[in-house]
Amino acid sequence: xxxxxxxxxxxxxxxxxxxxxxxxxxxxxxRLMAEAAISRYGPVRLADAEELPDEGLVVPAAMMGAPTVxxxxxxxxxxxxxxxxxxxxxxxxxxxxxxxIEAGGINSMIPLAVAAQMNLPVxxxxxxxxxxxxxxxxxxxxxxxxxxxxALVDEKGNSLVIDAIDNPWTERLARTATVAVGGASIIAxxxxxxxxxxxxxxxxxxxxxxDIGHLLGRSRRSREEKLNVLREQHGAVELFTGKVVDVxxxxxxxxxxxxxxxxxxxxxxxxxxxxxxxxENLIAMCDGRVVATxxxxxxxxxxxxxxxxxxxxxxxxxxxxxxxxxxxxVWLTEKGMETVGPHYFGYEIDYVPLAGARARxxx
Amino acid sequence: xxxxxxxxxxxxxxxxxxxxxxxxxxxxxxRLMAEAAISRYGPVRLADAEELPDEGLVVPAAMMGAPTVxxxxxxxxxxxxxxxxxxxxxxxxxxxxxxxIEAGGINSMIPLAVAAQMNLPVxxxxxxxxxxxxxxxxxxxxxxxxxxxxALVDEKGNSLVIDAIDNPWTERLARTATVAVGGASIIAxxxxxxxxxxxxxxxxxxxxxxDIGHLLGRSRRSREEKLNVLREQHGAVELFTGKVVDVxxxxxxxxxxxxxxxxxxxxxxxxxxxxxxxxENLIAMCDGRVVATxxxxxxxxxxxxxxxxxxxxxxxxxxxxxxxxxxxxVWLTEKGMETVGPHYFGYEIDYVPLAGARARxxx
Numbered sequence: 212x213x214x215x216x217x218x219x220x221x222x223x224x225x226x227x228x229x230x231x232x233x234x235x236x237x238x239x240x241x242r243l244m245a246e247a248a249i250s251r252y253g254p255v256r257l258a259d260a261e262e263l264p265d266e267g268l269v270v271p272a273a274m275m276g277a278p279t280v281x282x283x284x285x286x287x288x289x290x291x292x293x294x295x296x297x298x299x300x301x302x303x304x305x306x307x308x309x310x311x312i313e314a315g316g317i318n319s320m321i322p323l324a325v326a327a328q329m330n331l332p333v334x335x336x337x338x339x340x341x342x343x344x345x346x347x348x349x350x351x352x353x354x355x356x357x358x359x360x361x362a363l364v365d366e367k368g369n370s371l372v373i374d375a376i377d378n379p380w381t382e383r384l385a386r387t388a389t390v391a392v393g394g395a396s397i398i399a400x401x402x403x404x405x406x407x408x409x410x411x412x413x414x415x416x417x418x419x420x421x422d423i424g425h426l427l428g429r430s431r432r433s434r435e436e437k438l439n440v441l442r443e444q445h446g447a448v449e450l451f452t453g454k455v456v457d458v459x460x461x462x463x464x465x466x467x468x469x470x471x472x473x474x475x476x477x478x479x480x481x482x483x484x485x486x487x488x489x490x491e492n493l494i495a496m497c498d499g500r501v502v503a504t505x506x507x508x509x510x511x512x513x514x515x516x517x518x519x520x521x522x523x524x525x526x527x528x529x530x531x532x533x534x535x536x537x538x539x540x541v542w543l544t545e546k547g548m549e550t551v552g553p554h555y556f557g558y559e560i561d562y563v564p565l566a567g568a569r570a571r572x573x574x
Numbered sequence: 575x576x577x578x579x580x581x582x583x584x585x586x587x588x589x590x591x592x593x594x595x596x597x598x599x600x601x602x603x604x605r606l607m608a609e610a611a612i613s614r615y616g617p618v619r620l621a622d623a624e625e626l627p628d629e630g631l632v633v634p635a636a637m638m639g640a641p642t643v644x645x646x647x648x649x650x651x652x653x654x655x656x657x658x659x660x661x662x663x664x665x666x667x668x669x670x671x672x673x674x675i676e677a678g679g680i681n682s683m684i685p686l687a688v689a690a691q692m693n694l695p696v697x698x699x700x701x702x703x704x705x706x707x708x709x710x711x712x713x714x715x716x717x718x719x720x721x722x723x724x725a726l727v728d729e730k731g732n733s734l735v736i737d738a739i740d741n742p743w744t745e746r747l748a749r750t751a752t753v754a755v756g757g758a759s760i761i762a763x764x765x766x767x768x769x770x771x772x773x774x775x776x777x778x779x780x781x782x783x784x785d786i787g788h789l790l791g792r793s794r795r796s797r798e799e800k801l802n803v804l805r806e807q808h809g810a811v812e813l814f815t816g817k818v819v820d821v822x823x824x825x826x827x828x829x830x831x832x833x834x835x836x837x838x839x840x841x842x843x844x845x846x847x848x849x850x851x852x853x854e855n856l857i858a859m860c861d862g863r864v865v866a867t868x869x870x871x872x873x874x875x876x877x878x879x880x881x882x883x884x885x886x887x888x889x890x891x892x893x894x895x896x897x898x899x900x901x902x903x904v905w906l907t908e909k910g911m912e913t914v915g916p917h918y919f920g921y922e923i924d925y926v927p928l929a930g931a932r933a934r935x936x937x
Contacts, residue, residue: 369743371751372735380732387754388734391747 235316598679
């Protein structure tokens with residue numbers, strides 16, 4: 212039986228930041244909440260999807276909005292339980308497990324806090340295999356599950372239950388409510404049976420994030436060994452090595468948009484990498500040629516330590532390595548690509564499979 | 575036993591427009607909905623508050639947002655029932671009666687539609703004795719009742735249940751949700767016991783609106799007789815008679831703000847009346863002197879027919895008569911004045927009791 216204690220939480224924080232592909236929010240606040248809950252109630256049991264009873268109620272929980280706001284709106288620690296309990300009450304069922312919507316960023320942590328508090332296992336997996344900015348960008352959505360009934364609560368004690376006609380409407384209603392309560396909220400949504408979870412979730416992503424976090428953080432392996440593990444065990448494809456020369460940020464409409472430009476070092480000398488981001492890194496171009504796109508993961512890390520760098524953390528002069536990780540196959544379906552492909556994010560660019568990225572970058 | 579059939583509905587539409595004091599929304603769409611329901615299910619029983627069982631559940635229903643939007647988002651006729659039924663389900667009680675939040679404007683009609691559909695009586699009264707723009711501007715609020723749990727539904731089938739920490743938060747959350755669903759929604763809120771309704775409601779306002787509507791519309795009385803009835807039975811105080819010479823409209827922030835200016839005719843020759851409005855008429859000034867303020871009702875009507883004119887209906891050249899009607903005493907309490915007095919609406923003007931208005935206007 213696997214457990215998530217304080218040590219695993221630290222690993223998860225590092226790995227989730229990498230899977231956040233620049234966005235997903237710094238896990239800081241979420242980690243504080245999860246640490247407090249685990250210190251008090253003990254480690255959280257990490258269950259395999261196969262252990263779920265078919266008819267049992269599984270409730271995913273998450274934070275919505277800007278994590279930066281959350282730092283100023285310190286959660287009282289009970290919101291997540293309130294959100295989960297609200298769905299339990301509406302559905303007149305007791306949850307058998309808590310689930311993670313997004314394994315990247317802060318939302319890898321939130322479900323652990325409530326799992327510890329409620330003495331429930333958390334399922335090893337999520338619905339993105341990374342981080343995405345909107346509520347319908349989940350494997351659950353691709354598999355036709357509804358995000359509602361959805362509970363949304365804030366740290367003051369306000370709560371809403373949303374029952375929308377479809378998942379984009381749920382996103383819209385929850386987004387405006389989140390803005391109304393001050394920019395961040397705690398949500399429980401996509402309540403489902405164990406059977407539906409087994410069918411629709413992206414499996415093993417919490418273990419994957421902890422493995423990666425352990426590798427990059429605590430392990431004593433060399434840089435080359437770490438890169439080898441990322442390549443061999445996680446399918447990483449190196450895209451670029453270079454120096455950040457410009458970070459252009461365009462905020463507005465609720466997203467942190469921008470472009471980071473790097474000039475190459477070593478084998479990449481004289482080349483230029485540009486990454487377009489909207490919260491998460493979405494498109495990587497080398498000398499104007501697209502080398503990787505969403506939904507594959509475009510990760511930026513410190514060149515030496517390989518510790519992940521978020522888009523907020525990008526600064527002139529940083530030596531970085533950029534690499535891609537293949538997305539979960541759910542995103543390669545027609546509905547998956549419609550939901551999170553480059554076109555959805557407003558780019559007139561078709562998805563470029565990551566496998567060929569290295570060859571293209573070296574052209 | 576009093577009943578509201580199609581004829582009474584027509585009277586109510588006229589009277590509710592007058593009690594809307596320029597705002598409250600044109601009852602057109604609400605009247606269509608109520609007419610359709612009454613034609614199909616028969617007249618609605620108008621019950622006296624005293625008939626309510628003390629422990630019975632009473633549910634007020636209303637429209638929120640811009641009535642002009644509602645014209646383009648034709649309700650499917652079932653939203654109100656959905657809203658009321660949502661509260662019944664949450665509270666695990668069956669409603670014994672439907673109530674009216676605001677007797678002025680469109681919201682005098684909405685509860686009648688659902689009352690006819692659900693075969694429930696509607697209680698004779700409301701929570702304002704007029705129209706006001708925000709959800710906490712109710713006698714229920716003054717008496718310490720909570721607006722939540724509140725149900726909000728739209729014509730597409732989206733629904734929200736709000737449980738806020740206080741009534742201003744309910745207003746804020748419901749307002750943003752209403753904007754998100756397109757600018758208009760149907761709401762059920764302030765669910766309460768019969769005992770609480772008896773204690774906190776403004777009584778008799780539906781009868782009052784129908785009486786006034788009958789007087790101004792169907793009755794064959796002369797203009798002078800009509801004015802006499804308004805004065806003697808409803809406490810009307812004439813403020814001005816004149817011609818509209820300017821209507822300045824400043825929209826934005828979700829309110830229809832503006833100022834109407836009139837020059838006097840007859841006994842008011844050479845005088846100037848200005849009325850400030852924010853949806854409803856809020857402040858009346860004669861030659862720069864305040865003669866009437868919110869929460870008293872400032873009504874504008876056609877000089878000859880005495881039919882009420884809404885702020886949207888104001889036009890250059892109209893011959894009008896302006897008069898005040900005294901507000902319900904609940905608004906003269908400290909909490910009442912805090913909630914709907916001139917200061918709340920942003921005017922640095924103290925409330926001026928209506929009784930002295932005529933004397934001041936004639937000075």
